[in-house]
Amino acid sequence: xxxxxxxxxxxxxxxxxxxxxxxxxxxxxxxxxxxxxxxxxxxxxxxxxxxxxxxxxxxxxxxxxxxxxxxxxxxxxxxxxxxxxxxxxxxxxxxxxxxxxxxxxxxxxxxxxxxxxxxxxxxxxxxxxxxxxxxxxxxxxxxxxxxxxxxxxxxxxxxxxxxxxxxxxxxxxxxxxxxxxxxxxxxxxxxxxxxxxxxxxxxxxxxxxxxxxxxxxxxxxxxxxxxxxxxxxxxxxxxxxxxxxxxxxxxxxxxxxxxxxxxxxxxxxxxxxxxxxxxxxxxxxxxxxxxxxxxxxxxxxxxxxxxxxxxxxxxxxxxxxxxxxxxxxxxxxxxxxxxxxxxxxxx
Amino acid sequence: xxxxxxxxxxxxxxxxxxxxxxxxxxxxxxxxxxxxxxxxxxxxxxxxxxxxxxxxxxxxxxxxxxxxxxxxxxxxxxxxxxxxxxxxxxxxxxxxxxxxxxxxxxxxxxxxxxxxxxxxxxxxxxxxxxxxxxxxxxxxxxxxxxxxxxxxxxxxxxxxxxxxxxxxxxxxxxxxxxxxxxxxxxxxxxxxxxxxxxxxxxxxxxxxxxxxxxxxxxxxxxxxxxxxxxxxxxxxxxxxxxxxxxxxxxxxxxxxxxxxxxxxxxxxxxxxxxxxxxxxxxxxxxxxxxxxxxxxxxxxxxxxxxxxxxxxxxxxxxxxxxxxxxxxxxxxxxxxxxxxxxxxxxx
Ligand SMILES: Nc1ncnc2c1ncn2[C@@H]1O[C@H](COP(=O)(O)OP(=O)(O)O[C@H]2O[C@H](CO)[C@@H](O)[C@H](O)[C@H]2O)[C@@H](O)[C@H]1O
Ligand SMILES: Nc1ncnc2c1ncn2[C@@H]1O[C@H](COP(=O)(O)OP(=O)(O)O[C@H]2O[C@H](CO)[C@@H](O)[C@H](O)[C@H]2O)[C@@H](O)[C@H]1O
Numbered sequence: 001x002x003x004x005x006x007x008x009x010x011x012x013x014x015x016x017x018x019x020x021x022x023x024x025x026x027x028x029x030x031x032x033x034x035x036x037x038x039x040x041x042x043x044x045x046x047x048x049x050x051x052x053x054x055x056x057x058x059x060x061x062x063x064x065x066x067x068x069x070x071x072x073x074x075x076x077x078x079x080x081x082x083x084x085x086x087x088x089x090x091x092x093x094x095x096x097x098x099x100x101x102x103x104x105x106x107x108x109x110x111x112x113x114x115x116x117x118x119x120x121x122x123x124x125x126x127x128x129x130x131x132x133x134x135x136x137x138x139x140x141x142x143x144x145x146x147x148x149x150x151x152x153x154x155x156x157x158x159x160x161x162x163x164x165x166x167x168x169x170x171x172x173x174x175x176x177x178x179x180x181x182x183x184x185x186x187x188x189x190x191x192x193x194x195x196x197x198x199x200x201x202x203x204x205x206x207x208x209x210x211x212x213x214x215x216x217x218x219x220x221x222x223x224x225x226x227x228x229x230x231x232x233x234x235x236x237x238x239x240x241x242x243x244x245x246x247x248x249x250x251x252x253x254x255x256x257x258x259x260x261x262x263x264x265x266x267x268x269x270x271x272x273x274x275x276x277x278x279x280x281x282x283x284x285x286x287x288x289x290x291x292x293x294x295x296x297x298x299x300x301x302x303x304x305x306x307x308x309x310x311x312x313x314x315x316x317x318x319x320x321x322x323x324x325x326x327x328x329x330x331x332x333x334x335x336x337x338x339x340x341x342x343x344x345x346x347x
Numbered sequence: 348x349x350x351x352x353x354x355x356x357x358x359x360x361x362x363x364x365x366x367x368x369x370x371x372x373x374x375x376x377x378x379x380x381x382x383x384x385x386x387x388x389x390x391x392x393x394x395x396x397x398x399x400x401x402x403x404x405x406x407x408x409x410x411x412x413x414x415x416x417x418x419x420x421x422x423x424x425x426x427x428x429x430x431x432x433x434x435x436x437x438x439x440x441x442x443x444x445x446x447x448x449x450x451x452x453x454x455x456x457x458x459x460x461x462x463x464x465x466x467x468x469x470x471x472x473x474x475x476x477x478x479x480x481x482x483x484x485x486x487x488x489x490x491x492x493x494x495x496x497x498x499x500x501x502x503x504x505x506x507x508x509x510x511x512x513x514x515x516x517x518x519x520x521x522x523x524x525x526x527x528x529x530x531x532x533x534x535x536x537x538x539x540x541x542x543x544x545x546x547x548x549x550x551x552x553x554x555x556x557x558x559x560x561x562x563x564x565x566x567x568x569x570x571x572x573x574x575x576x577x578x579x580x581x582x583x584x585x586x587x588x589x590x591x592x593x594x595x596x597x598x599x600x601x602x603x604x605x606x607x608x609x610x611x612x613x614x615x616x617x618x619x620x621x622x623x624x625x626x627x628x629x630x631x632x633x634x635x636x637x638x639x640x641x642x643x644x645x646x647x648x649x650x651x652x653x654x655x656x657x658x659x660x661x662x663x664x665x666x667x668x669x670x671x672x673x674x675x676x677x678x679x680x681x682x683x684x685x686x687x688x689x690x691x692x693x694x
């Protein structure tokens with residue numbers, strides 16, 4: 001591949017203001033320690049049978065934390081197609097009293113602590129244990145995305161919820177503890193750190209250039225695929241090899257306000273990107289995250305907040321350099337990753 | 348343990364302004380996926396023999412990238428005790444032309460790219476393959492820390508180097524590709540993102556309270572150990588279970604300016620903390636990072652920059668929530684971790 005001969009380059013992106021070092025030569029370093037490749041064998045075809053120990057399977061609903069809502073199967077052949085439930089081991093608790101602003105206990109200089117109030121939900125994407133998200137048809141994926149949007153909308157109405165992080169962990173190396181296809185959502189009583197820094201960066205770019213960082217035209221070199229409403233590309237300063245961003249082409253701050261028909265378009269693109277990653281990288285563990293705007297943003301902030309979905313295959317372990325500096329080392333140039341992904345057939 | 352009964356809490360620290368969710372109940376969630384515990388079997392006792400394939404072993408010096416300097420063994424029984432060498436697969440290259448300020452190619456709105464100039468060095472901490480850093484005596488650990496300081500000092504004199512990240516990866520799950528005990532150093536032509544956000548946060552705290560975030564007295568609850576010159580504690584808003592910070596008790600911005608006798612004190616404390624983690628967590632993979640000030644800081648910034656060493660045992664995999672939000676979920680309250688660590692004998 002052409003990439004191995006390229007020299008290193010450092011790039012800073014316009015969304016998080018993060019520096020990333022691109023260094024193709026790094027991929028040739030030797031190791032005498034066990035490899036950390038995908039430890040997640042691809043599940044076999046679905047035989048339809050529930051897994052004896054999995055509470056997310058059809059028929060095991062009583063072993064789960066309470067249901068918030070369910071999405072029926074279109075033909076009513078099954079009692080449900082998607083379930084949104086409470087997380088049985090929530091990081092934040094809906095029963096806790098929401099923190100009042102004056103509650104932010106200042107502990108030392110600049111430190112603070114609040115009660116662990118919040119909402120931690122699980123979205124069970126299919127009743128079948130062996131079905132993966134990208135095995136669903138585009139309508140099935142759309143319904144999962146619509147379930148996210150519906151639940152985010154509900155949480156947005158709670159005055160103490162400042163942000164909802166929607167995310168998916170697929171495979172043990174991506175953090176998943178449950179194999180059955182699912183995603184999660186955490187509604188927090190504070191604006192999380194990466195959201196604050198993303199907004200600060202996008203604001204600065206907007207003030208300097210008059211442009212939204214994500215409305216700027218995407219160069220053909222990093223584009224993977226495009227539909228009427230969305231672009232999928234490898235970001236110019238991707239922190240991870242084969243990272244993909246799916247971005248609405250029309251400026252839009254909140255994921256959960258996306259029209260139903262656009263969500264179908266997004267679903268098709270998401271399915272196709274997951275299929276491409278699965279083919280190219282041999283069913284890798286991955287995460288995806290929806291980056292939206294915090295609730296109750298003043299209207300002056302809307303011109304520079306633009307939601308997107310980030311997909312990150314987990315191909316290597318992060319080391320001390322990344323943990324300490326916040327700067328990632330990526331052995332694959334975005335242009336090279338995009339070219340490879342463009343050329344893979346996703347069907 | 349008392350911790351399991353505690354309710355969740357969210358805390359924000361005064362150094363990085365990062366929110367962390369403490370949720371002891373999370374540690375009880377089940378899994379049907381393979382565990383990701385330490386995959387790094389503890390090496391056996393040193394038989395003194397070089398490992399046939401390890402270029403960092405005594406006698407294999409010619410298989411390494413060029414040496415920068417070596418530290419002789421005190422009794423001259425061996426040709427060296429520590430070697431600082433170039434990384435054979437550097438992320439940034441010393442041969443590249445350093446970027447001039449006007450070189451920062453603006454690519455799109457707010458994006459930029461620079462040539463991959465920089466210094467990437469490896470510190471071989473011992474000539475013996477099976478010896479771990481904390482097997483060395485305090486003088487041995489001190490000499491490793493002094494080797495870091497000496498190399499940082501050299502890089503600080505290069506006008507294009509803005510920061511040096513010193514870090515150690517121990518064990519495959521902490522990212523290490525080489526088993527032989529070593530650390531690394533990366534001198535970058537930019538100030539890395541976490542350094543910028545750390546400085547911004549500490550500046551804000553200073554402007555608001557007149558205090559340096561790290562000079563404020565450490566509460567006894569989170570203290571693990573203290574020497575004349577350094578405190579070791581579990582930070583109030585630790586992102587990781589059993590994370591430890593070693594902080595100079597006297598305000599000081601730059602690690603590499605620490606006096607030799609203080610470095611011996613630091614070495615003893617570092618050795619003892621690594622021994623405690625090793626005992627309590629069964630030889631876990633870990634990283635440590637030195638957080639210092641960027642070079643050439645204006646004197647008005649010195650009052651709020653305070654260097655420290657962060658040790659992070661790698662006990663679990665990060666998921667999509669942390670990747671997306673920058674907010675970590677930690678199942679162990681800092682007070683509980685500190686109590687456990689205080690009570691372990693480190694000898
Ligand atoms: N019967 C039941 N009813 C309802 N819910 C049930 C349940 N049984 C299990 N659950 C919940 O289902 C969720 C499954 O989630 P994932 O597999 O995506 O990862 P998990 O949250 O465990 O941790 C990963 O993601 C988080 C967040 O990113 C990281 O903190 C962590 O390190 C990483 O391993 C768990 O949160 C669990 O609490
Ligand atoms: N003969 C030789 N002479 C000189 N140097 C040699 C050499 N043989 C190997 N090396 C170098 O030695 C270093 C060993 O470093 P580590 O084991 O700490 O992790 P590594 O840098 O591979 O990656 C981990 O740390 C980095 C930085 O945090 C992460 O990007 C990455 O994902 C993670 O796996 C490598 O950087 C390698 O290039």
